[in-house]
Amino acid sequence: MKANILLNTTDRKKSNFFPVIVNVSHKGKRMRKQIGISIPEDWDDVKKFPLPTHPEFDDLYVRIAEIKAKSITSKFTSINDVKIALAYLLKEGESKNKIDFIKFSRYQIKKLRQSNRNGSAFVYDKIIDDFEHFKPTCDFGEITLVLMERYKEYCKDKGSKNSSIKTYIAGIRRMYNLCCRLNGIPNERPFEGIGRDLYHNKRRGKNIYISKSTVKKLENLKLSSNSQQRAIDLMLLQFYLGGQYLKDIYYLKVNQIYNGRAFIKRLKLGDKAEEFDVKIFKKAQKIIDRYALKDNVYVFPWSKGDKEYHKFRQSHYYTLRRVFKENQIETLPKNAAVVTRTPRHTFATIGKFKGIDVDIIRELMGHERNDMDTVYKDKFPQKVKDKAHWEIIKT
Incomplete structure (x- = not known):
């Protein structure tokens, strides 16, 4: 059983960034899984690690180091099933919930600016700034319906209009959905029904x-x-x-x-x-x-x-x-x-x-x-x- 890490530049998902892949192979059978994203400028293609300029450097570097360390153990090399081997390397469901949601969002905003979508980047910056003020550190797994209800009440307490609260929650939801999609994480739908009590008069602009x-x-x-x-x-x-x-x-x-x-x-x-x-x-x-x-x-x-x-x-x-x-x-x-x-x-x-x-x-x-x-x-x-x-x- 063998394993390797690579930045898959042949599989472009969005404008400038690519998936970071862990690939396992054994007797002609292969299986791979995306564990992150990066741009070539933030990636060391020789050592197969993110560079310090990567927005998620701390989390992604540690995760890749753990995968590499496990890939040379006798327990891993003795596995005969690529699916079991991949699950062993990734500890499915455990590390994904530890993705830093704030850092992930900042990285997506950086991508928006690199593709000259400055207006969208400006809006998302304001949304994530507000959410970070509410919760300075937030792992992906912490985003639940309970947390979002608390965030909604936080916005109300500081005098935000219902229309603004809906806009902010919608922005956070888009980032959450994107994180699910890029990292292969099941969507737990923590925003279900969150805006039903946020009534406001719609402008007919x-x-x-x-x-x-x-x-x-x-x-x-x-x-x-x-x-x-x-x-x-x-x-x-x-x-x-x-x-x-x-x-x-x-x-x-x-x-x-x-x-x-x-x-x-x-x-x-x-x-x-x-x-x-x-x-x-x-x-x-x-x-x-x-x-x-x-x-x-x-x-x-x-x-x-x-x-x-x-x-x-x-x-x-x-x-x-x-x-x-x-x-x-x-x-x-x-x-x-x-x-x-x-x-x-x-x-x-x-x-x-x-x-x-x-x-x-x-x-x-x-x-x-x-x-x-x-x-x-x-x-x-x-x-x-x-x-x-x-x-x-x-x-």
Whole structure:
């Protein structure tokens, strides 16, 4: 009976990390089990150990050392069944519950940042920070329904809103499910029914849009405040460029603009994003020219970075609300507060009202596609899409 440890770089599970495998073999029969994950930069491929830079170095190093020590004992080498031998090496069910859940979560957040999914990483950082404050050390096996009920009460006691508590618990649940999946651990479903008493009024952000006449009113609005004018300009630019997300406009680079078109990748999708392009019509170009600086990497000169963007977005959001309130600008369908996605929903809604093919609208907006859509993407000629684009934004 033989055993070895390896980082299986031929079996990619996610963007940049790979499974750490223990493999046993005997007389032509093999069996393997995943015991962790790593990226090549955190792995010593000669010694078959994690490097000190690995987020789970302490736990994974000790576990591999124990497996290697047991693999050279006479008890292990005398076993004739690979299944029994693997179970002997791993002590099934014992060590898995000792996985440091906080460290595991931090490692996943690191992976999100490496794949440029900074927005998701920012959210998960806040969630894990809060959970760690509640329970500074937490092994995987400690996550039970009882613990999560205690965490829910902890959140309530410190004044968190029900909607925030549900968001935090949902984030912890995703990390728990991922840990189960990557480590082959049975899911004990410790979140079953945890949010049933967390009632809250759901925002109808997806339905908030403005009419074409309101778009025209915004175009003709005269504002004395520079911050208010900037907020309206950005909202209109989102709409003019196909209802793009505020973040994609904020981080738009000069080299993404070529030959009168904007070539966009949705930042929220990270490395999975596919590039698409939209025409820059005159009224969009006018706004770009108003703020763009020469010899700058980004079209807009505002400070870049996660913290800077979130601060900017919050200020932008409240400024928009103030402009809409002071100028009695109505949103549809129920005059709810304007949100940063309103330009996106406005573009889609006006397009549908005009009877434009939904697939054309989706291509202009850079919407995610399923596999069938991907096969037939870009099936519409550029002229057809540009014509539909203008029909939506012209006033």
